[in-house]
Each structure stands twice: as structure tokens, then as C-alpha cells.
Amino acid sequence: MNKKLAAALSGGAVLLMALSGCSSDDNDNKVNDWAKKVCDQVQPQLQKIAAANTSIQQATSDSTKPAEVRKTDAAAFRSISGAYKALGSAVNSAGAPPVKDGEKIQQEAVKELNSTAAAYQSLGTGVDALDINNQAKFADGLKGVADELTKISQSGDQALQQLQSGEVGKAMAKQPGCQKPAPSAAGSAAVTPSAGSGS
Numbered sequence: 001m002n003k004k005l006a007a008a009l010s011g012g013a014v015l016l017m018a019l020s021g022c023s024s025d026d027n028d029n030k031v032n033d034w035a036k037k038v039c040d041q042v043q044p045q046l047q048k049i050a051a052a053n054t055s056i057q058q059a060t061s062d063s064t065k066p067a068e069v070r071k072t073d074a075a076a077f078r079s080i081s082g083a084y085k086a087l088g089s090a091v092n093s094a095g096a097p098p099v100k101d102g103e104k105i106q107q108e109a110v111k112e113l114n115s116t117a118a119a120y121q122s123l124g125t126g127v128d129a130l131d132i133n134n135q136a137k138f139a140d141g142l143k144g145v146a147d148e149l150t151k152i153s154q155s156g157d158q159a160l161q162q163l164q165s166g167e168v169g170k171a172m173a174k175q176p177g178c179q180k181p182a183p184s185a186a187g188s189a190a191v192t193p194s195a196g197s198g199s
Contacts, residue, residue, distance in 0.1 A: 002060040002069050004146040030098040031171040039177030041090035045083040046180070052076035052083075066132035073145070077124035081117045088113035097168045109163040119152045 052075075059072040092110045096102035123145055130141040164172060172178045 002056065002064070002073070002142060005056060005060070005073065005142055005149065028098070028167065031167050032174070034094055034097045035168065035171035035175050035178070037094040038090050039172055039175035041177070042087060043177040045086050045090075048083040049080050052079040066130075066135065066138045069142075070127055070130055070132055070138075073142075074124045074127040077120045077127060081120035081124065084113050084117035084120060088117065091163070097163075099167050102168075105162055105168070109160055112160055116152065119148075123148060123152075 055072050056076045059069045064072075088110045091106060091113065094106075096106045099105070126141075126145055126148070130145075131137045163169070
């Protein structure tokens with residue numbers, strides 16, 4: 001059942017990882033400076049989120065005890081929550097990007113990052129409350145968490161997409177800090193043909 005959780009997580013937890021495309025246009029230096037300010041703080045958070053994803057995926061084997069799964073998943077969600085909160089602070093402290101409607105774009109993105117942080121915090125609390133003494137109840141609870149996770153990854157993504165579009169998005173895509181961390185064991189999206197286990 002934790003496999004469904006891992007699949008939901010790799011589907012959406014890292015909204016900011018969409019920034020791996022590089023752009024060759026020479027943007028306005030002010031926009032580049034703004035993007036650098038944000039992206040320098042983004043990379044450690046992306047790594048934290050990737051590590052949390054990995055820990056949940058590693059707890060997906062059927063032999064992992066419910067208590068261990070609960071502890072791992074709750075800690076991972078709290079870590080992701082902290083990362084999103086830090087991302088919100090990074091965008092907030094960088095000020096408004098020097099583009100049309102920059103202040104509105106910044107405020108919406110900060111609001112979205114903070115609300116995503118709160119949603120993950122609440123998932124962590126939810127996992128903590130799961131009954132590990134009843135296998136069926138525990139599996140049901142995890143299914144509910146996975147559904148909630150899917151909802152989070154589908155819902156609040158618009159403001160970040162706006163932040164990552166146009167001039168600002170191009171400038172951010174050029175910054176090494178906003179690009180995907182090198183995959184550790186988290187290359188979950190690309191399932192190798194030899195891994196015959198369906199999630």
C-alpha cells in the first residue's frame with residue numbers, strides 16, 4: 001500500500017522541479033539577479049524533498065513493518081512541509097520579481113507554497129494517527145493519505161506555474177539552484193524495465 005503513496009509522491013511533490021529546462025535568451029539582468037536570489041535557496045530544499053521521497057519509496061517493501069512505515073512517512077511529510085515553508089520564505093525574501101504584475105505573482109506563489117507546506121504538515125499528523133495494530137485499517141489509512149497527496153499535487157499549482165512562466169521562469173531555469181538535484185535513488189519516475197514490480 002505504501003507503493004501507492006510513493007507513486008503519488010513522485011507524481012507531484014516537487015512542483016518546483018519543473019524548472020529543469022534551460023533557456024538561452026539573455027534576459028534582463030535584474031530578472032536574472034532576482035532568480036539567482038531565489039534559486040540559491042531553492043536547491044537545498046529540493047534535495048530535502050527528494051530525500052524524503054526516497055525514504056518513503058524505500059519503506060514500500062511489503063516486509064516493512066507498519067510502525068516503521070508510519071514513522072518514515074510521517075517524518076518525510078514533515079520534512080517536505082519544512083522545505084515548502086523555506087521555499088515560501090525564499091520567494092518572499094527575494095521581493096517581487098522585476099516584471100509586470102511581479103508583486104501579485106510573488107504573493108500568490110508564497111501563499112501557495114505556504115499552503116502546500118501546511119497540507120504536508122497535516123499529512124504527517126494524519127500518518128502519525130494511523131492504527132498500526134490493525135493491518136487492514138492501516139492499509140485503508142495509507143490509501144486515504146495517498147489520495148490526499150494526489151489532491152495536493154493536483155490542486156495548488158497555478159501560482160507556481162505563473163512564477164515559472166515568462167521572463168521569470170526563463171531566468172530561473174538558467175540558475176543551477178533551480179534545476180533538479182542529481183537523482184540519488186530517487187529516479188522513481190523512470191522505472192527500469194528490469195524492475196518488474198508494478199506499484
